[in-house]
Amino acid sequence: MILRSLALTLLLAAAGAATAQVRDEPTAVSPVTVMPPTPSPKVVATYPAQGETIAPGVLIVKVAFDQKMNPRAWNYGAAPDSEQPECVKTPRLLNDQKTFVLLCRVLSNRTYKVALNAQPAGGFANLGDNPAETHVLTFQVVRGELVTTVAGALKAAGLKSEDQPIEKAPEPAVRPAP
Template identity: 60%
Template sequence: MSTRRLVPALILLTALSAGDAHAQAQTPPAEGPNAVSPVLILPPTLPPKLLSSYPAQDQVVAPGVLVLKVAFDQQMSPTAWNYAPAADAQPMDCVKTPRLLADQKTFVLLCRVQPNRTYGVTLNAERTGGFANLGDNPAQTAVLTFKVSAEAPVTTLRRAMQAAGLKDDQTPVQDAPPLSAASGATR
């Protein structure tokens, strides 16, 4: 074969192998040690703000069972929250974990309050790890104080939910799934 015919063939082979290498460089590997997993990047958001609460600031409520309700202006993370006693107020006796309702903006917390006292709660006393939106932006710190009267106590969860303006499906505690459904066991 003459060198005249060999040179165009070498140029063609070089061009084809360079194009193949270029295509491989642009296609990320699907798996293996250099695999790239997808990343969800949310746009920056403003810190969530407390829109409303029950009890409202300085409201007077009945003693006994109380459902603390706080509503934010954005969808919130169900696993990010913290609350602490407010300065110069009695700490409330509450279950540990608030429940995020289906609207994804409202938390409810089951508590008990005594008559003739002033209670207070600070939401996001520590912003890190506190109430946050879906983009992990923590809510602004908010302080809520209210007074408890000496009237007849609220003794049922149903009455406490009615006072907070909650529907039957918005209970502050959820039933655990039946053991057989949770474990997959059958009887």
């Protein structure tokens, strides 16, 4: 009994000292954003559309989601047993914060299947980091008039010139002469 009483006294004294120490020293707290639970984002539109037939050459794949997305969260690849178009590594999230665009090249007489969020880690996710559902976009490319410019690919995808799939690097700072 005496040992319990002594242990309790020591514990209370230590807690009091810790409280006094906390009061004397300010504690820095970083801001935290807590996002409410959200449903998984869903693909609402694509270019090419599911099953669409398009011309070969330069292609801008466009994927629109039903909610605002994280610009740094994405993954895409070839669906099993299919070809993937040749694409740059990183898609760009447009100003609406719901639509990603990806610059690619496609060849004639092919069927492509692009899997979005097919890998278990990472992937397209909303601002609360809730991942989008897996989606497979399938389209065919036939012989036709070759799309040879990004401007032509933008037009085919229904995009504007400011919706370029690759952002320009910032201009270097100009230093004044000494």
